[in-house]
Amino acid sequence: MNRKKLMSKIITAVIAGGVLISTGTAVFAANSTKNFSNTNTTKQEARMNKGSKSDMMKSELDKLVAAGTITQAQETTILNKISQEETNRQAEMDKVKNMTEAERQAYFEIKKTSEKTDFFSLSCN
Structure with missing residues (x-):
């Protein structure tokens, strides 16, 4: 019984950690792309037109x-x-x-x- 409780706590912690890491990575990627999009507007316009x-x-x-x-x-x-x-x-x-x-x-x-x-x-x- 003790072993099941320990395993469920470990699994919960791993899942929670994975969610936090993936969310943090997505937020970081969204913030870092905003800076680069403004510098390449000429290239984007050339491709679109x-x-x-x-x-x-x-x-x-x-x-x-x-x-x-x-x-x-x-x-x-x-x-x-x-x-x-x-x-x-x-x-x-x-x-x-x-x-x-x-x-x-x-x-x-x-x-x-x-x-x-x-x-x-x-x-x-």
């Missing part, structure tokens, strides 16, 4: 021009390059859409070794 990425890029570049970080010519060069890349990407998507699965796989293996555009090097020239 996929159609206006170029507008957001232009507004961010306009801020850099106003601050004197880059020149208007550098901004124009970057925006032209982005527009060209979007056109190239769309043409490539149309090209890949008409390929078979084996052709796609071979095509992407070849593309892995190709060089990617560095937008930062464009703004420095």
